[in-house]
Amino acid sequence: MSETPPAPADDSAPSALDGPAITAAVDAALAAIAAAATTAELKTVRIEHTGDASVISTANRGIKDLPKESKAEAGKILGQAKGRVFQAITARQEELAAAEEEAALGSETVDVTLPVARRPRGARHPLTTLADRISDFFVGMGWEIAEGPEVEAEWFNFDALNADPDHPSRSLQDTLYVAPEGSGMLLRTQTSPVQIRAMIERGAPLYIACPGTVYRADEMDATHSPVFHQVEGLAIDRGLTMAHLVGTLDAFAQHFFGPQVVTRLRPNHFPFTEPSAEMDFRCFRCEARLGLDHAPDPDCRVCGGTGWIEMGGCGMVHPNVLRAAGVDPEEHQGFAFGLGIERILMLLSGVPDMHDIVEGDVRFSQHYGTEI
Structure with a gap:
């Protein structure tokens, strides 16, 4: 009667209080985002660095196991880390989408004399x-x-x-x-x-x-x-x-x-x-x-x-x-x-x-x- 709970955190993952490890994970994510050359590559990067198996997500799941007095600090560290990564993904997505659209407009031609389907085939979601x-x-x-x-x-x-x-x-x-x-x-x-x-x-x-x-x-x-x-x-x-x-x-x-x-x-x-x-x-x-x-x-x-x-x-x-x-x-x-x-x-x-x-x-x- 409720959503399936998330998988337990990996014991080998860094703690949410391990600032250097979280910073390293953010730096790696930002480097991968900047290196993505297409929106498809960026999607792969997003899954790798923000998905359930990523360092940041695994550390975030571990907050619940920290002492009560440490949870606020851990939440602040992880919140700032996720914010930097998601902002970088959004900005890079806009850049790549605009570049791909411009490239498509420059390379594609349309023969306006060809017949077209006035009612494209649809599909239910x-x-x-x-x-x-x-x-x-x-x-x-x-x-x-x-x-x-x-x-x-x-x-x-x-x-x-x-x-x-x-x-x-x-x-x-x-x-x-x-x-x-x-x-x-x-x-x-x-x-x-x-x-x-x-x-x-x-x-x-x-x-x-x-x-x-x-x-x-x-x-x-x-x-x-x-x-x-x-x-x-x-x-x-x-x-x-x-x-x-x-x-x-x-x-x-x-x-x-x-x-x-x-x-x-x-x-x-x-x-x-x-x-x-x-x-x-x-x-x-x-x-x-x-x-x-x-x-x-x-x-x-x-x-x-x-x-x-x-x-x-x-x-x-x-x-x-x-x-x-x-x-x-x-x-x-x-x-x-x-x-x-x-x-x-x-x-x-x-x-x-x-x-x-x-x-x-x-x-x-x-x-x-x-x-x-």
């Missing part, structure tokens, strides 16, 4: 197509599709989902609140409020999937966006167990990634489910796809050399959540899960950079053609 395919999958199982408002009350987004008043997800670093201050309104951080509304309005039994747009106070990078899409599932009935949850997610993984997919559950913690887990499936790009007795490729960019790909969070709905929505946990049980649609698209189609999905270049959508 692959995110929209994938969301429809996901909805069709759940409808085919007999579930219903539920929707809700994107500007949501804090009670639906946090309190009803058993989140403590001081839970980190409520902070301004993660959540975008709607003015005026103290209004209790926010841009929903997950589609879970739709589940609460559905239980209140319709009671149990209930089987729904909730696709939609969600918002987080995240920086745009190769794998994250402040605006993205989730699909969450909720099943409430008598006698439901973790076995039903596993069967549902297994069917989903096999439908989209093939019948050979192997899945597993890893224990985790979410305030709205108990027990909670992360579901992974065996990497389908490297040697790991051949089975558990085959070692993964340590250089595989899809699974990071682990042999497993995170699918999403899941678990049995916490009794407190059922009570908040007016459902008696002594009579009905339920399971829930949350999946990122952008992540599924990136895995299915090998999209390396979130920027490709959101930049609005029509050629990206046309690559997928038209689906009906």
Whole structure:
């Protein structure tokens, strides 16, 4: 029911308080940015020096492990470092784009006497197509599709989902609140409020999937966006167990990634489910796809050399959540899960950079053609 958490920081990475190491990383990034000769090369540089595996991003993830009194200093060091790199990327992008446009205008000629297609072929955005395919999958199982408002009350987004008043997800670093201050309104951080509304309005039994747009106070990078899409599932009935949850997610993984997919559950913690887990499936790009007795490729960019790909969070709905929505946990049980649609698209189609999905270049959508 929430976005998959980031991978743990690499122990070999420099601390966020290691000023010389961070400065060296910034200098290396600035040199690579200046050396980029095309916008395509600059995109590669951006992924290398600001992506999840970069020194700066890894150090940034390590802030949470620092002593409380050191976090502000570390945040200042990393904030200044990221600011210098992103400013350099933006400036270089403008220079290269202008130079490439000027070169294209000077080298290309147009024969105005040739016939043209007055109605160019269009294509739906692959995110929209994938969301429809996901909805069709759940409808085919007999579930219903539920929707809700994107500007949501804090009670639906946090309190009803058993989140403590001081839970980190409520902070301004993660959540975008709607003015005026103290209004209790926010841009929903997950589609879970739709589940609460559905239980209140319709009671149990209930089987729904909730696709939609969600918002987080995240920086745009190769794998994250402040605006993205989730699909969450909720099943409430008598006698439901973790076995039903596993069967549902297994069917989903096999439908989209093939019948050979192997899945597993890893224990985790979410305030709205108990027990909670992360579901992974065996990497389908490297040697790991051949089975558990085959070692993964340590250089595989899809699974990071682990042999497993995170699918999403899941678990049995916490009794407190059922009570908040007016459902008696002594009579009905339920399971829930949350999946990122952008992540599924990136895995299915090998999209390396979130920027490709959101930049609005029509050629990206046309690559997928038209689906009906």
